[in-house]
Amino acid sequence: MSPASARPGTDRARTAGHAIVESLALHGVRRVFAVPGESYLDVLDGLHDSDITTVVCRHEGGATYMAEAHGKLTGEPGVAMVTRGPGAANAYVAVHAAWQDATPLVLFVGLIPSDHRDREAFQDFDPRAWFGTQAKRVLLLDRPERASELVAEAFFAARSGRPGPVVVGLPEDIITRPAPPELHPVVPVTDGGVAPAELDALRELFVRAERPLILAGGPRWTPRAAARLTAFAERHRIPVAQDWRASDRVPFDSPVNTGQLGYGRLDSLARRVEEADLLLCVGGVLTDVPSDGYTLRQSPSSTTVVANIDATLRGRSGALTRQILAAPDAFTEALAGLDLTGHPDWTRWTAEAREEQARHAALPAAARTGAGLPATAPGTAHMTSVIAELVERLPDDAVHTFGAGNHCIWAQRYLPTRVFPSQLSMRNGSMGYSVPAALAASLESPGRLTVAIAGDGEFLMNGQEIATAVQYGAAFLVILMDNRQYGTIREHQERHYPGRISGTQLANPDFAAYARAFGAHGETVTADDQAAGAVERALKAVTDERRPAVIHVVVDQNIPLP
Structure with a gap:
């Protein structure tokens, strides 16, 4: 720990560490989950007088899981803070979870002083090498004047497109240096949108379908989006399957809820995924678990439409007929006005699937x-x-x-x-x-x-x-x-x-x-x-x-x- 970082900061100009805390407040952060370390003392000092609650945890894995759960619950990045080396290693499990679950998460990791790098210093490691394959971005603060900008960039990356974890490395010497008074503004995230031609094409697929099925899952959901999808499916009697560990997009008791795919799923629901002549994936894609290890719905002739905000379609399997680049909120807003006049009667197809799920869940x-x-x-x-x-x-x-x-x-x-x-x-x-x-x-x-x-x-x-x-x-x-x-x-x-x-x-x-x-x-x-x-x-x-x-x-x- 350098002498400068050990001195109280009350008589100094704003430091980069304090600018980080103020930027977190600007982004609406109410609490951070932390295991303290000497590598980021100036950030902890900034939290001292902040309205942000510092939840002091007993293990870095637990702290970062808490941040991941916050991201799932709110849709906004959960924030964890850990120290270098062992602390970062303990946090890695939750970063991997956030990567696979597409959860917005920002992990701040204290680092050794910048001039100690690459000399096998105490608890030194390469954040980009460690986290590069399991994070959307790995950002290192090398210039104190960019502290607020890096927070804005981290939150944007964590929230945009397919959400995920972002790791921000904070060298202990850099965060004690002066930072400018201006804070970088929040970078807005788009929900995408649905063009009229895309809605027309989707309508044509629905009115020709004898056995449609909706698969709901993935990230970027809101209570409003879930309510809209439920209303649409119930109005037209379209069965809804839910992705593994994503059983809350359509209510448990809804007459269109046919259960979840993945481990522990009903055999009858798996058959319906195969039998459906139109599968509409809302929010997510047919990944390995809901497809039973890339065995369900892998035929090149399958008609599958994906409506999600990930342009890369990470995790997709099977044939794809069309992608609509929109998050669930934007897509379900457009879906609410979709006229399906003249579609076949799907009542029996849906009721049978619902009865099977109701028996299973009783x-x-x-x-x-x-x-x-x-x-x-x-x-x-x-x-x-x-x-x-x-x-x-x-x-x-x-x-x-x-x-x-x-x-x-x-x-x-x-x-x-x-x-x-x-x-x-x-x-x-x-x-x-x-x-x-x-x-x-x-x-x-x-x-x-x-x-x-x-x-x-x-x-x-x-x-x-x-x-x-x-x-x-x-x-x-x-x-x-x-x-x-x-x-x-x-x-x-x-x-x-x-x-x-x-x-x-x-x-x-x-x-x-x-x-x-x-x-x-x-x-x-x-x-x-x-x-x-x-x-x-x-x-x-x-x-x-x-x-x-x-x-x-x-x-x-x-x-x-x-």
């Missing part, structure tokens, strides 16, 4: 008592029974979060998503996301109930952020499924190497006691008749006492998935 009639479910070993409960008690009590605007693992099946199948946004998860299969995402959602929307569904392996990757939640007043419920194993990998193992369990078994702590140690509510469920009381008490802790709660559900690891 909890077993006696799930709350465990009756009719497979018998479990003594001292264990059904995850389905706990979820049934939760669903009974969820408000319509609840937010739920989950990371990766078998426990996610209960969230994506049974938890209702009735408004957008209401589901925060990882399309890249990253673990450790559920708790940080729930924390970010609780801080951003304290009036909504947030529920995290976690597994034992997934929870312990960032469960320590419950300490951060208690510190900053984030209140959410965690339903933690403890099956003492990495269940998804065990499932693959049994399929390929039956009877040869290796490297997947876990010895777990008392998770309820762990939660209580941080100041959260914690209790354990070991039988189905304990579920109702546990959920009632945990929700009371969250809503009335405004503190996190963890329900530790001990399950039989040999019970099959729902």
Whole structure:
């Protein structure tokens, strides 16, 4: 740390570090998620007198996951700050997640002094080499007078086109130098638009289609866009499939909601993707997961239209008939006025798909008592029974979060998503996301109930952020499924190497006691008749006492998935 950066900044001209903070405020940033480091002390000093809340986290991966979840929830870049070397390495997992999920994120990384570069200095690394393949831009601040400009450029890059992560490197000597008083203005982002000729062509495809299907997913959605798409599909009785981990574009109970593609999807929905004579992708494209590993709808004769704002069509598979370059908000505004007079009657095609999804998403009639479910070993409960008690009590605007693992099946199948946004998860299969995402959602929307569904392996990757939640007043419920194993990998193992369990078994702590140690509510469920009381008490802790709660559900690891 240089002597200059150690001195208080109250008697200096504005520094580049302070200009960065003021530029963040200009871009509407209300909070940053940070693990402190000596490499960016001047930015931390600028935050001291700012209205921006600094959420001090326990791990850089957790902090950057929080920023990613903020981006998903709001559509605006979440902001994380970490230090060089080890800090940047720990943050990388969330950058990868934001890249694959197309989430707007800006990660500020403190760096060594600029004249120490390329000399194997303490914690030195090359940000462009590390992050270059997983970020839209990697920007390095080499001139203090450009500090505000780099913030504007980072936010523009993170938000525009197909959103994604941007990494900004801050050498500790540069951020202490004087910066000009003017701030660079916000760079506007376009939503694109729909030309009349494009609408006419889309209309012709619809009125000729006997079996149309809409696939909703991808980034840049707004509540208004989701409502418009739902209204359009319901008015014309067009079935809507939703992309994997994107189940909140059309309401759970909508008569056109036919479920999600990807892992855990209905076989009947996959067949409909193949049978559809028109597939309209809104917001996203048919990537590997919804296409079952590039096997669904790969025929060159398929009629597929994509309406999204990514001119590169990153991730696309199969034949493409037409692209309309517009974000969901602009596209659905145009779609609302589309006249489909004379189209075939799609009522039966849609109703059959909806009935299949409704049966799939319905909890077993006696799930709350465990009756009719497979018998479990003594001292264990059904995850389905706990979820049934939760669903009974969820408000319509609840937010739920989950990371990766078998426990996610209960969230994506049974938890209702009735408004957008209401589901925060990882399309890249990253673990450790559920708790940080729930924390970010609780801080951003304290009036909504947030529920995290976690597994034992997934929870312990960032469960320590419950300490951060208690510190900053984030209140959410965690339903933690403890099956003492990495269940998804065990499932693959049994399929390929039956009877040869290796490297997947876990010895777990008392998770309820762990939660209580941080100041959260914690209790354990070991039988189905304990579920109702546990959920009632945990929700009371969250809503009335405004503190996190963890329900530790001990399950039989040999019970099959729902």
